Amino acid sequence: MPVKVAVIQTNPRLGETGENRRQVLARFREAVADGAQLSVFPECAVSGYGFSDLETARLAAETIPGPTVAALTGVCAESGAYVVIGLLELEGEVLYNTAVLVGPQGMVGRYRKAHLPLLGVDRFTAPGDTGFRVWDTPFGRVGALICYDLRFPEAMRALALEGADIVALPTNWPDGSQNAPEFVARTRALENRVFVLACNRCGDESGFWFFGHSQITDPAGRVLAEAGSGDEIRYAEIIPALAREKRIVLRPGEFELDTVGDRRPDLYGRLVAEPAPLQ
Amino acid sequence: MPVKVAVIQTNPRLGETGENRRQVLARFREAVADGAQLSVFPECAVSGYGFSDLETARLAAETIPGPTVAALTGVCAESGAYVVIGLLELEGEVLYNTAVLVGPQGMVGRYRKAHLPLLGVDRFTAPGDTGFRVWDTPFGRVGALICYDLRFPEAMRALALEGADIVALPTNWPDGSQNAPEFVARTRALENRVFVLACNRCGDESGFWFFGHSQITDPAGRVLAEAGSGDEIRYAEIIPALAREKRIVLRPGEFELDTVGDRRPDLYGRLVAEPAPLQ
Numbered sequence: 001m002p003v004k005v006a007v008i009q010t011n012p013r014l015g016e017t018g019e020n021r022r023q024v025l026a027r028f029r030e031a032v033a034d035g036a037q038l039s040v041f042p043e044c045a046v047s048g049y050g051f052s053d054l055e056t057a058r059l060a061a062e063t064i065p066g067p068t069v070a071a072l073t074g075v076c077a078e079s080g081a082y083v084v085i086g087l088l089e090l091e092g093e094v095l096y097n098t099a100v101l102v103g104p105q106g107m108v109g110r111y112r113k114a115h116l117p118l119l120g121v122d123r124f125t126a127p128g129d130t131g132f133r134v135w136d137t138p139f140g141r142v143g144a145l146i147c148y149d150l151r152f153p154e155a156m157r158a159l160a161l162e163g164a165d166i167v168a169l170p171t172n173w174p175d176g177s178q179n180a181p182e183f184v185a186r187t188r189a190l191e192n193r194v195f196v197l198a199c200n201r202c203g204d205e206s207g208f209w210f211f212g213h214s215q216i217t218d219p220a221g222r223v224l225a226e227a228g229s230g231d232e233i234r235y236a237e238i239i240p241a242l243a244r245e246k247r248i249v250l251r252p253g254e255f256e257l258d259t260v261g262d263r264r265p266d267l268y269g270r271l272v273a274e275p276a277p278l279q
Numbered sequence: 280m281p282v283k284v285a286v287i288q289t290n291p292r293l294g295e296t297g298e299n300r301r302q303v304l305a306r307f308r309e310a311v312a313d314g315a316q317l318s319v320f321p322e323c324a325v326s327g328y329g330f331s332d333l334e335t336a337r338l339a340a341e342t343i344p345g346p347t348v349a350a351l352t353g354v355c356a357e358s359g360a361y362v363v364i365g366l367l368e369l370e371g372e373v374l375y376n377t378a379v380l381v382g383p384q385g386m387v388g389r390y391r392k393a394h395l396p397l398l399g400v401d402r403f404t405a406p407g408d409t410g411f412r413v414w415d416t417p418f419g420r421v422g423a424l425i426c427y428d429l430r431f432p433e434a435m436r437a438l439a440l441e442g443a444d445i446v447a448l449p450t451n452w453p454d455g456s457q458n459a460p461e462f463v464a465r466t467r468a469l470e471n472r473v474f475v476l477a478c479n480r481c482g483d484e485s486g487f488w489f490f491g492h493s494q495i496t497d498p499a500g501r502v503l504a505e506a507g508s509g510d511e512i513r514y515a516e517i518i519p520a521l522a523r524e525k526r527i528v529l530r531p532g533e534f535e536l537d538t539v540g541d542r543r544p545d546l547y548g549r550l551v552a553e554p555a556p557l558q
Contacts, residue, residue: 114543118535131546151470152542153432158549176529179469179500183462190458191432221458250455256397263431264393265551267410270437272544272551 002237003139005166005195006036007214009227009234011203014048015060021046024085025071031233032079037139042201043086043097043147043170044121050206054095054124061090064100065107072102080104082137084144084197086170088121095125099144099170101135109135113146114155120172120206122148132158140165140240147171150184150198153191154271160192160260165243169198174208181213181226190221193259194243202230219243281516282418284445284474285315286493288506288513290482293327294339300325303364304350310512311358316418319493321480322365322376322426322449323400329485333374333403340369343379344386351381359383361416363423363476365449367400374404378423378449380414388414392425393434399451399485401427411437419444419519426450429463429477432470433550439471439539444522448477453487460492460505469500472538473522481509498522 008027012020024045031039043049046068051057062068064087072083082103089098089112097113112128132155134143143159143166150156150169159167167188173180181198189196195218202212212229216236224236246260287306291299303324310318322328325347330336341347343366351362361382368377368391376392391407411434413422422438422445429435429448438446446467452459460477468475474497481491491508495515503515525539 114546115541117541118532118537123533127543128546132549148536148541151536151538153436153470154542154547154550157432158547161549161552179465183465183500184469186458186462187466190463191430221462253397254402257427257430258397259430262394262396262427263433264406265553267393267407268433268437268551270411270440271433272547273440274544 002239003037004035004235004237005197005216006031006039006233006235007197007199007216007227008039008041009199009202009212009214009232010042010045011201011231012045012048014050014205015056017046017060021068021071024068025075027233028072028075028083032075032081034235036235037081038166039081039083040168040197040199041083041085041170042199043172044088045085045170045201047088048205049120049172050208051121051124057088057095057121057124058090061088061095063091064089064098064110069100069102069107073106076102076104084142084168084170086146096128097122097125097146099146099168101142101144103137109133111144113149115148115152117148132162134159134162134164142166142168144168147173150180150188153188156188156192160194164194165240166195166197169196171198171200172210173200175211178211181215185215186217186221186223189217189219193219193246195219195238195240281518282316283314283514283516284476284495285310285318285512285514286476286478286495286506287318287320288479288481288491288493288511289321289324290480290510291324291327293329293484294335296325296339299327300347300350303347304354306512307351307354307362311354311360313514315514316360317421317445318360318362319447319476319478320362320364320449321478322451323367324365324449324480326367327484328399328451329487330400330403336367336374336400336403337369340367340374342370343368343377343389348379348381348386352385355381356383363421363447363449365425375407376401376404376425378425378447380421380423382416388412390423392428394427394431396427411441413438413441413443421445421447423447426452429459429467435467435471439473443473444519445474445476448475450477450479451489452479454490457490460494464494465496465500465502468496468498472498472525474498474517474519
């Protein structure tokens with residue numbers, strides 16, 4: 001059965017958590033009113049991203065669950081909708097760059113960004129410790145990654161092997177990372193045969209220009225919807241069950257690919273070994 | 280120092296090994312005369328690909344080293360050039376879909392295709408047992424993959440972690456796999472920061488149309504050269520040492536990516552685990 005999904009490309013202001021949260025709620029209500037059953041927001045959608053020191057970043061962080069999860073849960077409980085959003089998480093004294101899946105019952109799952117660039121608030125967050133996990137929803141299994149995680153094929157591969165049908169990618173792609181919507185996200189969708197819902201932010205912040213181009217791709221790597229560079233919502237109808245069929249059979253016995261079953265994990269030991277010096 | 284590389288997009292005829300080998304030699308001499316220091320030929324460049332039974336395939340196979348390696352070695356010894364070519368290998372009674380690196384000293388290394396589709400001669404070849412290895416040359420470290428291997432990110436990742444600067448990809452991309460030059464090969468080059476020399480064949484054979492579009496990409500995922508759909512050679516000048524710099528530093532301490540060092544092998548166990556049922 002088709003599921004209507006949305007990427008909600010917003011323009012948060014650095015540290016203005018109250019106003020950003022109000023915007024998130026308003027835009028989420030708009031997508032839900034348009035029939036979206038699963039919406040995805042950008043990374044750090046309530047805090048902003050480009051903090052220059054730990055103390056200021058902590059002031060914009062929140063607990064998870066916390067105020068944003070509570071507010072989103074209200075809308076989900078009214079509507080039955082689900083949402084993935086990137087939040088700057090404070091646990092004790094420690095910051096994490098986190099994505100959370102929220103549904104009618106409240107928080108469904110939490111993912112903490114595993115791959116951290118030396119950039120923006122990621123200079124002050126702790127490396128993610130949740131690993132790559134998928135969560136059941138009424139319309140399929142959902143996993144989440146965040147921004148720079150996309151560049152590392154291991155991350156989405158791990159989610160696909162856990163059974164993900166849909167991978168939500170809250171992101172803050174700055175100018176210079178146009179390769180992500182141009183070809184990387186499409187490759188991830190294709191190689192894993194999953195739907196990818198990549199939601200970038202837009203606008204200028206802290207010296208970055210975030211170029212938007214949020215994108216919804218299908219398991220064949222086709223772009224179903226792509227945003228421009230402004231504050232906007234894009235929708236697509238997807239059939240998550242298509243992600244369960246990893247085989248491509250053009251002619252039985254003569255032209256078949258089993259894109260998961262043809263893997264050779266017996267030869268992949270190098271990927272989990274201690275890194276060796278390469279020079 | 281720049282190195283001139285070539286992808287030599289040929290059109291072998293099924294089972295006509297003598298004529299195909301003569302063509303390979305002639306085209307290789309042409310590329311060497313044009314200054315190519317490393318050339319890449321397609322997969323199964325001497326045998327053809329679309330065999331419908333094991334016996335006929337065996338008749339078109341050869342030992343490695345064998346006649347093709349010997350002939351290529353002659354040209355390499357005269358010129359100092361290197362070449363990667365896909366060959367249908369016969370070892371005892373067993374067939375392998377193999378790529379071989381040949382230089383002035385003869386065979387430098389052999390790679391047997393790890394990922395096998397149910398398609399063409401791959402229905403009759405044994406799964407590759409060589410793993411993913413790189414070989415030293417005067418201009419850098421070269422690894423090889425074959426065709427369908429490209430779809431599995433683990434393969435080129437393993438080569439990059441072994442230190443590959445250049446990955447040669449002999450391939451037989453049939454109609455329907457245009458995603459490979461459109462976005463997959465570029466993603467592989469970018470995510471591993473290596474040069475990718477993908478050489479497809481062209482022409483019709485055994486009901487397949489092989490669409491060409493051999494492609495040379497740099498470690499930023501940029502296309503340096505791409506062929507059309509005919510029998511042709513494309514060249515690029517590359518600086519293999521660029522593949523040794525896995526870090527991208529836009530502003531020191533403020534905007535740095537370490538595209539290998541930022542990996543999280545501690546979280547990648549799922550990639551080498553026994554596959555779990557996903558339905």
